[in-house]
Amino acid sequence: MLKINRFLTVIFVRFKTTSMPRWLIPLIILVIVIVAVEIYTFQAFKTISKNKWVRFSFLAISAAVYINFFITMLTYDRGNGQTPQFQMAMGLMLTFAIPKLVVIIFLFGEDIYRWIVKLISLVSSGETKSIPSRRKFISQLALGIAAIPFVSFIYGIIQGKYNYKVIKYQLSFDDLPAAFDGYTITQISDIHSGSFTNREKIQYGVDLINEQQSDLLLFTGDIVNNKADEMDDWIDVFDKLSAKEGKYAILGNHDYGDYMDWKTPQDKIDNFEKVKNIHQKIGFDLLLDEHRYIEKNGDKIALLGVENWGRGFNQAGDLEKASAGVQKDDFKILMSHDPSHWQEKVKKDDFNYHLTLSGHTHGLQMGIEIPGFLKWSPSQYVYKQWAGLYEEFGRFINVNRGFGYHAFPGRVGIWPEITVIELKKA
Structure with a gap:
């Protein structure tokens, strides 16, 4: 022994x-x-x-x-x-x-x-x-x-990664300006163009977005996996995206190029500038801690977009900066890529952000969803709001399951999503 x-x-x-x-x-x-x-x-x-x-x-x-x-x-x-x-x-x-x-x-x-x-x-x-x-x-x-x-x-x-689903919600608000009663918003998120391999299927998804004929099209981040040139072969597909009254976008965590090794720091900076320019090429107004007023028949709502803010990493987003010049009693829609931002900062803010649109989680691209009966994914052990619509304090967040895919080249039970939200005056 x-x-x-x-x-x-x-x-x-x-x-x-x-x-x-x-x-x-x-x-x-x-x-x-x-x-x-x-x-x-x-x-x-x-x-x-x-x-x-x-x-x-x-x-x-x-x-x-x-x-x-x-x-x-x-x-x-x-x-x-x-x-x-x-x-x-x-x-x-x-x-x-x-x-x-x-x-x-x-x-x-x-x-x-x-x-x-x-x-x-x-x-x-x-x-x-x-x-x-x-x-x-x-x-x-x-x-x-x-x-x-x-x-x-x-x-x-x-096939599952191309099984696009249109999910529709109707949300009612007491203080929605009357002119926006029935106003429609299509949200997409997490394109991840660097993962694409099938042009015909992606074109089908873009056509499906356009078929919704919404007033506003909002993209909530991650246009690439890492590099701006991943989008080169897809610009002529995504520049066909259309909406009656405008297209707006924000950045996601992958758009910063943080997940790969660059030869020099300047290469990363140059890539980031190219990623931002992609949005202009496909017709999106990219909001970088900014806001825009959407006007209709004398009424207006505020659309705010922040850079990525995630719990524990890449907290570039500045909500206070994006809100500068917006009034507290304005009706507000916030685009913020990571839903942990809503959980940690937004939902309890006295400034009252009525509706937040996020993505990021992909629902981990695998899980089980049976409407009205079962909704499960390992993603729920990381994010409290991980897929779909949530409400707290009279404020809503929709976490889009993503248009593309990343890391795992497929989707199992958590399908790619096109969200259509209709605003109603209560």
């Missing part, structure tokens, strides 16, 4: 004093987790099939997905931004990994049952018996249920 303790002490000291890259320890942990997941999932295949080709195919496909993922991650150049290859590697990894977690839940539950049976047998008879073998039915059930998220992710990557 003393020798073992000395051996472990030496290993610990060497491990602690050895200079190791910061990324190596998380990578080792990830590899250990992956091995454990694969061993467990392979048990299910062994239980339901004795065919060597089935087992070999499972191992070969899993190995190919992991190898592709690790090679992509280790050779990924942050100076290029998120490439389609990066996104596909991430997509395949999630597509194959998440269903395996479903299998593990079932098999781990069965293992607990098997150990309980063994312990009961030991206590009742005093004899040590072998653990009951794994039941084929449980493995079949686990793989059957795991097939649901697997198929859903495949659909999400191929």
Whole structure:
């Protein structure tokens, strides 16, 4: 025992004093987790099939997905931004990994049952018996249920990211100017043009926006993933966006170029200027901590737009600056990319911002939504307002689920959104 303790002490000291890259320890942990997941999932295949080709195919496909993922991650150049290859590697990894977690839940539950049976047998008879073998039915059930998220992710990557949904709301306000009764606003958010690969599908989404024929079109940030040139091939598509009385936009967190390595600080500054110029090229009035008055038949409402303000990062937005010159009793619509701004600052502000429009979360691009029954996504554990319409203190926020996609090249259950809001005088 003393020798073992000395051996472990030496290993610990060497491990602690050895200079190791910061990324190596998380990578080792990830590899250990992956091995454990694969061993467990392979048990299910062994239980339901004795065919060597089935087992070999499972191992070969899993190995190919992991190898592709690790090679992509280790050779990924942050100076290029998120490439389609990066996104596909991430997509395949999630597509194959998440269903395996479903299998593990079932098999781990069965293992607990098997150990309980063994312990009961030991206590009742005093004899040590072998653990009951794994039941084929449980493995079949686990793989059957795991097939649901697997198929859903495949659909999400191929078609779900283009499954545009028009979501309509009618909001009533006592102090809405009479001329704006029935006024319509289309909101889109999170274009992320650097992720696009299918021109025909994107054109369909733009046409669907125009079909709403709203009075106002508002875009709430993230026109690119990182680089301004991601939009070069799409300007002639998005410059066709139309609205009766104007198009306005704000910046999102990705528009600042903070998520990639630039060769020089000046390159980042130049890119940011180009991103801002994109909005002008496609006909948007970009609001940078500014406001505009929208006038109709002698009445007016204030439209305010702030730069990105997020809880814990990139708090560039200045609400006070954007509101300078706006009266407290004016009816106000605020565009702010990150909904945490509304949660932390806006909703309790005495200046009374009637309606805030945000995006940013994408609803994590995966979840379950059954209208009137169930609304769930891992995004809700990060953002209190993560998708759809919310009201507190008589003030509203709509969190648009996004037009495009990012990181994961698909959408599962959380579809790309075009929001149409009709204002009514109560």
